[in-house]
Amino acid sequence: MSDLHWTDATDASSVPEDDVIGLQLAGHDIALYKVEGDIFATDNICTHGHARLCDGFLEGHEIECPMHQGRFDVRDGRATCAPVTEDLRRYPVRIENGRVFLQLGS
Template sequence: MTEENYIKAVEANKIPEDDVIGVDVNGYNLAVYNVEGEFFATDNICTHGNAKLCDGFLDGHRIECPLHQGEFDVRSGKACTSPLTEDIKAYPTKVGDDGFIYISMIE
């Protein structure tokens, strides 16, 4: 994956440790997570209901949907608990020298 595949998303210091925020990146509604200083990004809308994951509860590498309490793994987007049956998309991230989180939107 080359540098040009990454899009500047948000300053890393805007996301407290062990928390999540919602961001809009090139028209994509994403959730960006800080888990013990490591950053992850997924689609922000739950596949089970029309709820924003950034409004959910982050516990380690799992985000709990605020609507029906299903959990996704923020590293892979995998649906981990019922009532979820469909994964969310996860995106590669990196932190640049400028302190911003960059997200790759390339499949």
């Protein structure tokens, strides 16, 4: 892969359907979600309280924070339910040869 801005994160098969996993990647705490066959990536730490979203509950395209039950849309990181008001950072995802690549940026 010649594009240096994409980081190899994991094997696509390691992300279970309708679930979330957490991983550490290049200094980032990342949550990976698989919904309807698509993989999405966001920061793994809730913007409201210091809770790991990979410990939360994924329902459809929304992840529920395990601490205060706020929700985010995993497709775009948008805060969808109080008490969260600040969106999550979302990372572009690319699947190539069965591998998940993320564009982490700075």
